[in-house]
Amino acid sequence: MTEKLRILIITAPYGNGHFAVANGLIDEFKKYDNIEYSLYDLYTEDYPATTKFVKKFYFSTYKKGLQQQAYRFFYYGSDKLLDLKIAKPYLRFGIKKLVKKIEETKPHIILNTFPVNCTYNLIDEGINIPVYTVITDYFANSNWISKHTRLHFLAVNSVSMQLKQRGIKDHQYSVTGIPIKPIFYKEYSDEEIRNLKKKFNIDENKKVILLVAGAHGVVPNVNKIVNDITSEDNVQLIVVCGKNLRLYYRLNRRFFKHKNLVLFQFVDNMHELMRISDLMITKPGGITMTEAANIGIPVILYRPVYGQELENAIFFSSKRAATIALQEDELIYKALTILNDDELLNDMKNNIKKIAIKNSALLIIDRLIKDYQLFLEEENDN
Template identity: 30%
Template structure:
């Protein structure tokens, strides 16, 4: 181990923003504990900059325009073995660049927030390789996350742990931690700062939060918003993210509607979640974890085949979400829930049962105690 503070490397990928958010949450907790020698690395971007940009563009286009193809590939490879020909090929990606980083940086620990197994593959080939752990950032388990060379897995649910065990991972190497979020998601609503500038919510209406900007506009977004705007007891907050075209279009469409609020990128999304009655969103693992932390009833619209669909089915099976594929069906589901206080409370309670608070603290506690073997007084910093 390095003298002084251990050297920690966090590997992520920027396919979407979720893996990076988890990486930042872990980095923040490590630094809070006094671990200042932490580096984040997008391995694929560093190893293959041009190919990576092309691959990311193709991935996003498949995800948006031909999701059935993406889903078919996901399903066909979901149970692949780490030592299969495809598994070995994927695990070798970035290997040369990784060896260079390991030689130069000499980390004591590597944390994965994206399913790339070059590190555990190296660990099985070399002596004195760094310890490595994986934080699984979905509620649906794909074979790419699993490799016998991983020292520790951190998963969102007991069900995921059971599935990983069924696939041959030793129980002692799996910790049910939840998915790490930024600390503000663990704060009570009354302790948070106010709503985004210029936004005022009517306390006599139910607030519906619609996340419309991920990977381009949500399918049928305009039609969904029009339907919801006609419901007299609802107030609609639309977050367009960095989708400027969607923000301009919806702002123009609803400029005269007092109960529809169109926002661009929002830093205080946790505040909006805490004050909302329900949310319409895509079922990414990090977004779902944020909703669990806020006990916010979920309406999952047209989930893309693949991990999104798997995530959505899991939450629907737990009674924590409703899935729909048509705007009218979605609006019926929302109205039926928010107008029934008992149903709302029951849904929130089911979401609370899924919540694993302070996941980043749980993970760092375990890293300190069982992998880095640091002094216990650091655990309470």
């Protein structure tokens, strides 16, 4: 084809991962003169009130209660729920707005970084555009999976088991890894690591823990975690509070100028902090875990909630690349145990590196272009 390949990327604002994957792909698309792309947040653009409510509900699932149980039921029950007739309005939600967007942008390809179910129903509207999906976690529930999807791009091969249970054939998925910022693929020399440690006032002779405390669900009882870890002479703790300014100022007041604590608000150089750390404490989001795998930093996963977080945590812990902690005492014990056991720490580093797939965006684009050509050939034959 001589005209530019037009790709409509559809994403959603529920968690940071879906936009991060979309932007990672866009960064790669920019390198191609023969590709045009547009980013479409269907829910925010066309259903802002509904999206605001759903986002509020989604983040409320990090607290124990009815919301968490409701999300658990929806996530794990989707296998059966989506096959019921009463699910049809849910599966078609947004279809009219999507059709209008397609008429405006005239894409050759639709690429999902969120399970937008109505894209699977375009054929019912007489629209024959190939749909592709990047699954942004290390597990896929039924919302991600459709026989009408040309290719599902997977983080790891084990995700294919969930697809096959839903009738997906081998030619309908490709293991590419999850796209992340290219900076996380960069290898650092020992000298560069030493310079980074000087930059952040990190003692070269101490082990370093990175606590991402601004993530949803990590904040409870963080004072005790910080207090107990920083009381160890051979450990320094980096705490990233993100946009949680209340937490930042609270910790800053309580641990002012503590020699073993380095405190940050929001950062745009997380890759550097991860590079100089020996162990990370965070929530098991798909993007975060992919970044950790590519850098090679073991992870303690604190209080994963039901759904994709728990499934990501189960996967990484099964590979002995991470461990799960449900209480702060357990977290502190595991963190110090791992840091004081060099053999265990190195094993975990090696294990998490084995999970990494580099240059995922490039792999996805390559498969996308090749499969689209195959799609055109199939259409011509018909």
